[in-house]
Amino acid sequence: MEKKHIIIIGGGIVGSTAAYYLSKSPDHRVTLIDDGTGQATRAAAGIICPWFTLKRNKDWYRLTSQGAAFYETFMEDLRKDGLEHLPYKQTGTFVFKKKEEHLRHAVQLADERRVDCPRIGEVTIHTPEEVAQVIPPFTSEYGAVFATGGGRLNGTQLVDDLRNLFVKNGGTYLQGSASLVDEKTVLFQDEELVADHLILAVGAWLPQLLSPLGYDVDVRPQKGQLIEFETNLQTDDWPVCMPPGEIDLLPFENGRMVIGASHENDMGYDISVDKDIINGLKEKAATFIPELVNEAISKIRVGTRAYTSDYAPFYGTVSGNDKLWVASGLGSSGLTNGPYIAWQMAQHILGQDPSYDLTPHSPEKYIQKLPKA
Ligand SMILES: Cc1cc2nc3c(=O)[nH]c(=O)nc-3n(C[C@H](O)[C@H](O)[C@H](O)COP(=O)(O)OP(=O)(O)OC[C@H]3O[C@@H](n4cnc5c(N)ncnc54)[C@H](O)[C@@H]3O)c2cc1C
Structure with a gap:
């Protein structure tokens, strides 16, 4: 059986964690494309402690506190894969x-x-x-x-570690900027790559990637x-x-x-x-x-x-297209909730049963397809 091709654009904490978990699947081949310029993950401080926040968004708090708790499983997974010096x-x-x-x-x-x-x-x-x-x-x-x-987390060490493990698992890493031809075709250095599943984990750059396809994206x-x-x-x-x-x-x-x-x-x-x-x-x-x-x-x-304009992150599929996944708007807590978000998306794509409901964080509110002029 031919392996399904998953393409991930963006190699910060979300894209790299998703790439790591997806590359464990024998039924998929995974390509991760990352430009790297301005990446939040490599710049970030590293605080993982969301519990004293006074923010009133309950969905955000639940996601982010579960995200902090997920680090135990996440680090255990990395340890099992041979990582001795953990980044967290x-x-x-x-x-x-x-x-x-x-x-x-x-x-x-x-x-x-x-x-x-x-x-x-x-x-x-x-x-x-x-x-x-x-x-x-x-x-x-x-x-x-x-x-x-x-x-505390060393974000740079984490994305480097994840990339090494992902490549060890057979994943393909491409350094540079990608654009979209359509919702499943990626243009990278004059080559068109077709995805069975496409994940856009490009952080603050999501509007640049999606607006040429006629989407309005609420991310700044x-x-x-x-x-x-x-x-x-x-x-x-x-x-x-x-x-x-x-x-x-x-x-x-x-x-x-x-x-x-x-x-x-x-x-x-x-x-x-x-x-x-x-x-x-x-x-x-x-x-x-x-x-x-x-x-x-x-x-x-x-x-x-x-x-996003209401400071909430979003992730999931776009406009009912179950092959096109996005995650963005993680703001100043993406090191805390990013791995958990990526893991949930990976679980959905692999058809495994995730314990968490994606509905409260649906991209629907933040991404709209504009009517053709
Ligand atoms: C200074 C600073 C301090 C922070 N401190 C903390 C903290 O202490 N705790 C915490 O929880 N969070 C913190 N954060 C927030 C956290 O870093 C982010 O929310 C999180 O890293 C976002 O991850 P991401 O994967 O969504 O995006 P990013 O890490 O930004 O990754 C997106 C990647 O996509 C790439 N990309 C974009 N467009 C393309 C394209 N067309 N083709 C290919 N690649 C592309 C970019 O170059 C980048 O490498 C901090 C952020 C900053 C900036």
Whole structure:
């Protein structure tokens, strides 16, 4: 029997995870095409801790908390496939609050949310002095709640690992930009590739891909910048720190600290470095870890997030065409819910029974076929 051909355009966290799971199927051959420019996944900070959000969208919360919980299965799958150094670690997360009553509210919220998502773990209140016992250079006037379930992800390592496993499973990886001839035919470097199933996992670039076929897509880009330091600090087991305000501090292995990120609207697909924003991130980070004043920035990352007009992500099939799949609008939580979204799409395409209902996140509201002029 001839294998069905699945083509995935976009090799960020969604496309790469889908490619990885689909490439395990003996009945399919999978091609992943990725341009890579401005990719959000490689630019992202890496926070996996959605449980303290005050966002009111219940469908979003359910998806994203389940997405964080899915990391256990996901990492186990990667481990079984021979990956020894995993890109995700459950380090715990400190979430700082300006007022005592907000700390108590966070614990209460966690207690309520633990019923549906035990992955949140234990949640306890810590004074600034107790935080400094765990992270000695950390200076803050605010107390924090500590959630043992919080973790951090190295997005670049994950997509590299997924690509290696996918290629090992027989998948074909093509680097470059693709366009669509029609809903099942992809044009890549003058060659037309025909898909039995086509997945568009191109993040913020979905309008560019679909508008030539007459679709109107409710997705806009948002620019994000962040900085890295290579320090001599003993960061390996430090938790992620989420102080009030825009920046977060993520300690990775061997002294690496990631600080981010900016949220810049109306910048289109611009991925140039803005020195004022970069200096602002460093200054702010040094108010929490004063040693960083004397550290040189070792890396700057810039990427483009995808947002819908109601800030909700979508994924599923387009306009009743069960061979054309899309996922976009993951905004600032796509590292958290992206793998779970990709896994669900893969389960559907392979005809396996997924435990999750896709209806609340249907693309229908966000993608419309325009009538022919
Ligand atoms: C600075 C920053 C910090 C963030 N921090 C966090 C965080 O801490 N936690 C969290 O959960 N989320 C975070 N996010 C959000 C998260 O990174 C994104 O939601 C997620 O990575 C989106 O994944 P994706 O696969 O949908 O898109 P992307 O990762 O953007 O991947 C899309 C890919 O498609 C490619 N592509 C586009 N058009 C074409 C084409 N025509 N042909 C071929 N390839 C194409 C692009 O080049 C890109 O490589 C952050 C994002 C940014 C920018």
